[in-house]
Amino acid sequence: MQKLNVVWLRNDLRLLDNAVLCSALQHAEKSAAAILVLYVATAETWVLHDMAAIKQDLLRRRVLQLKKELADVGLPMLAVEGSSYQQLPQIFSTLCQQFELNVFVQTEYELREQQRDEAVEQLILKSGGQFIRFDTQCIMPPGSIRTQQGDIYKVFTPFKRTWLAQLQANGVHCVGRPQKITQSELQLPEFPPLQGGDGSSAGWDVAESSVLELMRSFCREKVASYHEQRDFPAVDGTSRLSAYLAIGVVSAAQCVARLQLEAGNSWSEDKSGAGIWLSELIWREFYKHILVAYPQLIKHQPFQSETAGIRWQNNKQLFDAWCNGNTGYPIVDAAMRQLNQTGWMHNRLRMISASFLVKDLHIDWRWGERYFMSRLIDGDFAANNGGWQWAASTGTDAAPYFRIFNPVTQSEKFDPQGDFIRLYVPELSKFTGKSIHWPHGAGLVNYPKPVVDHAEARKLTLELFAEVKKTHAN
Ligand code: FAD
Numbered sequence: 341m342q343k344l345n346v347v348w349l350r351n352d353l354r355l356l357d358n359a360v361l362c363s364a365l366q367h368a369e370k371s372a373a374a375i376l377v378l379y380v381a382t383a384e385t386w387v388l389h390d391m392a393a394i395k396q397d398l399l400r401r402r403v404l405q406l407k408k409e410l411a412d413v414g415l416p417m418l419a420v421e422g423s424s425y426q427q428l429p430q431i432f433s434t435l436c437q438q439f440e441l442n443v444f445v446q447t448e449y450e451l452r453e454q455q456r457d458e459a460v461e462q463l464i465l466k467s468g469g470q471f472i473r474f475d476t477q478c479i480m481p482p483g484s485i486r487t488q489q490g491d492i493y494k495v496f497t498p499f500k501r502t503w504l505a506q507l508q509a510n511g512v513h514c515v516g517r518p519q520k521i522t523q524s525e526l527q528l529p530e531f532p533p534l535q536g537g538d539g540s541s542a543g544w545d546v547a548e549s550s551v552l553e554l555m556r557s558f559c560r561e562k563v564a565s566y567h568e569q570r571d572f573p574a575v576d577g578t579s580r581l582s583a584y585l586a587i588g589v590v591s592a593a594q595c596v597a598r599l600q601l602e603a604g605n606s607w608s609e610d611k612s613g614a615g616i617w618l619s620e621l622i623w624r625e626f627y628k629h630i631l632v633a634y635p636q637l638i639k640h641q642p643f644q645s646e647t648a649g650i651r652w653q654n655n656k657q658l659f660d661a662w663c664n665g666n667t668g669y670p671i672v673d674a675a676m677r678q679l680n681q682t683g684w685m686h687n688r689l690r691m692i693s694a695s696f697l698v699k700d701l702h703i704d705w706r707w708g709e710r711y712f713m714s715r716l717i718d719g720d721f722a723a724n725n726g727g728w729q730w731a732a733s734t735g736t737d738a739a740p741y742f743r744i745f746n747p748v749t750q751s752e753k754f755d756p757q758g759d760f761i762r763l764y765v766p767e768l769s770k771f772t773g774k775s776i777h778w779p780h781g782a783g784l785v786n787y788p789k790p791v792v793d794h795a796e797a798r799k800l801t802l803e804l805f806a807e808v809k810k811t812h813a814n
Pocket of ligand 1: 581625712718
């Protein structure tokens with residue numbers, strides 16, 4: 341039987357810095373195996389995971405583009421339309437009838453992904469092949485950053501300190517582009533070919549070269565002012581790489597390597613633009629490490645277990661007003677409309693709108709987590725769960741529950757001229773100056789009245805949290 345090394349791609353959809361692909365190639369060379377890159381779309385599981393339509397489209401477009409990029413270096417790709425994760429063993433079993441398989445994959449940490457991989461691994465082992473995992477989602481693999489006592493960090497700042505010490509000690513390593521290969525055409529079984537998407541992500545370039553250029557130009561031209569601009573949604577001051585990092589068109593290691601190249605030593609300064617951008621990439625790693633160490637998070641349980649008892653009010657009408665950007669709080673509405681219209685939301689606005697849902701509307705943070713996932717092009721379980729638990733004060737290194745964002749003050753501070761609000765809330769287009777942050781009164785007809793009173797809502801939040809803290813203390 342012909343030997344075949346299968347590189348089963350998931351959220352590592354790139355040629356450069358792809359250790360899974362490179363290792364499979366090296367192994368194939370030594371063992372005289374052929375090589376095949378595989379991608380299986382699993383639309384039913386995506387729906388189960390609330391994956392946004394725009395992210396599904398981005399994935400499909402990226403895979404079809406990657407197929408062409410792989411062909412340029414002689415690598416064949418099989419892009420298959422599957423249904424759910426349950427179908428994977430069947431696909432591999434069909435391949436096993438024809439080939440002696442070794443399978444190379446990037447480790448995924450979530451529950452269904454682990455179960456899926458175990459099922460396929462059993463099948464491959466039974467057939468005499470190997471199932472080889474590579475822990476390449478993070479620069480420092482989960483479990484590798486520990487306290488002197490060997491524990492996992494629950495707080496970001498000391499995690500970051502140790503993470504940076506490891507970076508200083510070991511540097512960051514990226515794997516190069518695979519060499520062009522020639523192999524005779526594989527006779528593969530028939531599978532349903534990957535379908536195109538709905539085109540909703542068309543504004544996002546999916547060529548690997550374009551994404552690399554976006555990352556490189558950000559490091560070259562914008563990162564120096566990141567610390568001054570990153571909090572202002574009307575300014576294009578952040579990298580906009582999240583969607584690409586989430587599906588692995590670019591890796592975090594590539595970002596850090598380029599940052600070090602372009603920013604001199606400033607990346608190691610806490611308060612420089614480069615230093616703060618690096619911190620954001622470390623937050624990304626922190627949340628993945630936490631997810632692996634505390635698997636209850638994968639089941640949407642709060643990290644601080646006592647907060648499971650909070651009496652969320654879960655008013656469906658208020659939830660709908662929030663989802664649709666009709667709360668009467670202009671910055672929240674602009675944020676939600678940005679999400680609904682573009683599939684992306686600025687980080688400052690994610691914090692404001694998440695805080696508003698939980699602490700002004702008293703709605704369970706999991707409703708918001710799910711809604712974000714169903715709309716975000718960059719939906720990433722660890723970052724989304726971490727962000728929501730931070731905002732809800734239920735997480736590892738969360739905002740203390742008594743620190744409650746005032747949406748109007750936040751708006752005045754981070755959208756001072758109202759430029760961002762005017763972009764997404766046309767009802768307020770005629771407002772200038774400070775009144776745009778609280779436009780109520782003054783003959784306003786077609787914009788919703790505020791759905792809650794912030795001061796009252798704040799009081800109730802404090803009571804709800806005090807209640808569970810008290811029960812816990814007893
Ligand atoms: P930049 O500011 O340029 O940051 C660079 C990269 O660092 C980002 O692309 C991202 O990969 C990472 N990053 C930045 N901030 C964070 C953070 N706080 N936590 C983890 N990683 C971070 N990010 C996602 O990628 N997917 C999500 O599903 C997601 N959901 C969020 C939900 C909430 C409630 C909050 C508060 C934050 C969430 N974030 C999420 C984090 C952050 O808002 C986005 O990563 C960021 O806005 C993306 O824009 P950018 O690529 O321009 O980021």
